[in-house]
Structures are given as C-alpha cells and as structure tokens.
Amino acid sequence: MSDDTGGKNDPDRRSSDEVDLSARLRRLGERLDQVRASQPSEPTPDASPGPDRSGVARALRLSSELVGGVVVGGAIGYALDYWLGIRPWGFIVFVLLGFVAGIINLMREAGVLAKSEDRPR
Amino acid sequence: MAAAANPIEQFEIHEYFPVVNIAGHQIAFTDAAMFMVLAVVLTAALMLGATAGRRLVPTRMQSVAELLYEFVATMIRSTAGEHGMKFLPLVFSVFIFVLIANLVGLIPLSFSITSQIVVTASLALLVFFTVIIHGLWQHGFRFFKLFAPSGVPVVMQLLIVPIEIMSFLARPVSHSLRLFANILAGHVTLSLVGSFSAMMIAGFGVIGWFGALLPLAFAVALFALELLVALLQAYVFAILTCIYLNDSLHPGH
Numbered sequence: 001m002s003d004d005t006g007g008k009n010d011p012d013r014r015s016s017d018e019v020d021l022s023a024r025l026r027r028l029g030e031r032l033d034q035v036r037a038s039q040p041s042e043p044t045p046d047a048s049p050g051p052d053r054s055g056v057a058r059a060l061r062l063s064s065e066l067v068g069g070v071v072v073g074g075a076i077g078y079a080l081d082y083w084l085g086i087r088p089w090g091f092i093v094f095v096l097l098g099f100v101a102g103i104i105n106l107m108r109e110a111g112v113l114a115k116s117e118d119r120p121r
Numbered sequence: 122m123a124a125a126a127n128p129i130e131q132f133e134i135h136e137y138f139p140v141v142n143i144a145g146h147q148i149a150f151t152d153a154a155m156f157m158v159l160a161v162v163l164t165a166a167l168m169l170g171a172t173a174g175r176r177l178v179p180t181r182m183q184s185v186a187e188l189l190y191e192f193v194a195t196m197i198r199s200t201a202g203e204h205g206m207k208f209l210p211l212v213f214s215v216f217i218f219v220l221i222a223n224l225v226g227l228i229p230l231s232f233s234i235t236s237q238i239v240v241t242a243s244l245a246l247l248v249f250f251t252v253i254i255h256g257l258w259q260h261g262f263r264f265f266k267l268f269a270p271s272g273v274p275v276v277m278q279l280l281i282v283p284i285e286i287m288s289f290l291a292r293p294v295s296h297s298l299r300l301f302a303n304i305l306a307g308h309v310t311l312s313l314v315g316s317f318s319a320m321m322i323a324g325f326g327v328i329g330w331f332g333a334l335l336p337l338a339f340a341v342a343l344f345a346l347e348l349l350v351a352l353l354q355a356y357v358f359a360i361l362t363c364i365y366l367n368d369s370l371h372p373g374h
Contacts, residue, residue, distance in 0.1 A: 025177075056349070056353060057353050057356055057357050057360075060299070060303065060350070060353055060354065060357055061299070061357050061361065063299060063302070063303070064295045064298040064299040064302060065291070065295045067294070067295065067298055068291035068292070068294035068295025068296075068298060069287065069288060069291040069295075071291070071294050071298075072287055072290045072291040072294055073287055073291075076287070076290075094287075097283060097284060097287055098287055098291070100284050100287075101284050101285075101287035101288035101291055102288070102291060104284060104288050105288045105291060105292075105295065
C-alpha cells in the first residue's frame with residue numbers, strides 16, 4: 001500500500017503529509033455533513049413500502065400475513081372461550097376479526113391500502 | 122446411501138451435553154445452540170476482523186463491513202427516518218444474525234437454526250416488545266393512537282380499534298412464521314429432491330445414474346433459489362423490523 005512511501009527519514013516531509021491528510025479529512029467530514037443535512041430526517045412515504053429493492057422481497061413478505069392474523073384471532077377467541085365460558089362464540093367472532101386483520105395487513109404490505117401514517121386526516 | 126431419507130430428520134435437535142437443570146428440566150447444549158454460537162462467532166470474526174485495521178482506503182474485508190453498514194443504515198433511514206438510527210445496533214444485529222444463520226444453514230450437513238420457530242419467534246418477540254416498550258416510554262399514552270386512526274367516525278372506531286389491535290398482535294406471528302416457514306419449506310424441498318437422485322441410483326442401477334441427473338439438476342437450481350431466499354428473508358426480516366420500529370417512533374402521526 002502507499003501509506004509508508006513518504007520518506008520515513010524525513011520528518012519535515014512526513015509532518016506536512018499529515019497536515020495535508022488531516023485537512024483532507026476535515027474537508028471530507030464537512031462534505032459528509034452537507035450530504036447528511038440534505039437527506040430527509042423523516043421517512044419519505046414513497047420509500048417506506050420498499051418496492052425499490054426487489055419485487056421478490058415484497059412478494060415474500062405477503063406470504064404469511066394472512067396466517068398471522070387468523071392464528072392470533074383464533075388464539076384470542078379460544079382463550080376468551082376458556083375464561084368466560086362462552087364457547088364457541090369467542091372463537092367464531094375472533095377468527096373472523098383475525099381474518100379481517102390479516103387481510104388488512106396483507107393489503108397494507110401490498111400497498112393497496114394506505115399505511116396508517118399516510119391516511120388522510 | 123440412505124435411499125428413503127426422511128426429509129424432516131434434518132430438523133431434529135440432538136443434545137450434546139447437559140448444561141443446567143432448571144426446575145426438573147434438563148437444559149442441554151444442542152446442535153441448535155452450537156450453530157447459534159457459530160453464527161455469533163462468525164459475525165464477530167467478520168466485523169472485528171474487518172474493522173481491526175480501520176484504514177482510510179478500505180481493505181477487501183473492510184469494504185464488506187462498510188457495505189453491510191451502509192446497507193442497513195440506508196434501510197433504516199428510508200423506513201424509519203433519521204430518528205431510527207438509534208436502533209441501528211438492534212437492526213444490524215438481527216439482520217446479520219439471520220443472514221449468517223441462513224447462509225450457514227445452507228451448507229450441506231449443517232443445521233439451519235432459522236428453521237426452528239423458537240429461534241425466529243424469539244427474534245420477532247424481541248422486536249415486538251422493543252416496539253411496545255420504546256413506544257410507551259417515548260410517547261406514553263399517545264402510543265395507543267396507533268390503534269385509533271384519526272378522522273374516523275366514533276361508530277366505526279368501535280369496529281376498527283379491535284381489528285387494528287389484532288393486526289398489531291398478528292405482527293410477531295407473521296414476522297416469525299415467514300422466516301421459519303420459508304427456510305423450513307426450502308430445506309424440505311431440497312432434501313426431497315436430493316433423495317430422488319439417491320432413490321434413482323438405488324432402484325435402477327446404471328440406468329438410474331442417468332435418471333438421477335434430472336433431479337440433480339433440479340436440486341442445483343433449487344439450491345440457487347434457496348440462496349436467494351436465504352438472503353431475501355434476512356433482508357425482509359430486517360426491513361420489517363425497521364417498519365415496526367417506525368411505529369414506535371412515530372405512532373399515529
């Protein structure tokens with residue numbers, strides 16, 4: 001590498017190299033700060049669903065949203081049945097609610113439905 | 122060669138030696154634990170080794186580390202904004218752990234820890250509780266506005282709030298299930314297609330050697346697909362972590 005080409009036996013030249021280097025580092029730091037400042041601090045809405053990277057990544061994300069909703073709904077319904085003794089009503093109602101929640105998650109992931117933060121208010 | 126290999130056998134956990142005994146349950150050091158340790162050691166070796174020199178002009182290994190950092194940092198900035206950068210250590214750890222675990226799991230005869238739902242569920246619950254605790258700590262009661270979208274009539278809120286709560290609770294389930302199911306299904310498929318080749322050879326002798334070429338070619342193609350899935354699932358797991366963390370940073374808006 002070129003890090004020790006500058007004369008080791010020449011202290012003047014070495015120190016001037018270091019001054020030069022630190023000045024360049026400082027300039028680089030300033031330019032990095034400028035770039036950082038120009039970047040938005042809040043997430044940009046169009047970037048958040050992430051269609052930019054790859055369609056496959058997005059497709060893979062959809063695969064289990066529905067299952068998650070139904071499983072959680074079923075679990076809550078079953079637990080309510082058990083505690084309140086209202087079998088089978090809790091299970092029926094909450095599986096359906098879970099299905100709705102799963103569909104909503106699915107649509108949000110797919111970008112069909114606006115994300116909760118982008119909704120008109 | 123086992124002609125009819127059981128495709129599920131690869132997910133069996135073998136205990137190596139007992140570690141502690143908690144309330145009558147023998148906690149042993151298993152192959153899952155070993156590969157988790159391996160993933161952590163590999164990650165630590167990669168990152169510590171790559172950043173040991175800290176040159177201005179990066180070496181090859183340092184570029185790998187810098188690219189990984191930039192990748193995760195860009196992911197967080199684009200999904201959770203600049204405030205999300207305080208979660209960089211968490212997201213980076215989760216991403217690289219899943220990534221290394223997935224890749225190590227693809228090496229033949231190794232063990233894929235992300236095919237164990239305990240592992241993926243633990244990671245997903247870690248993210249889930251981080252979101253809740255951080256959201257409550259930062260925003261207090263306003264965090265619950267996440268469940269009540271503004272500008273919706275009160276009558277509709279009665280229906281929407283339970284559904285929003287459910288869809289929030291469904292997150293760790295789908296988050297963990299997705300990674301687990303993809304890796305599990307991929308490994309089962311690979312194992313099945315691979316055992317077709319073995320069955321061909323065992324069943325038909327010399328003709329079988331030619332017959333085995335087709336499933337073999339299929340297995341090679343599938344392996345490439347599994348490599349893609351391993352990388353993408355790590356990416357998806359990390360980006361969903363960012364999206365969920367964004368909710369705890371900016372609930373309700």
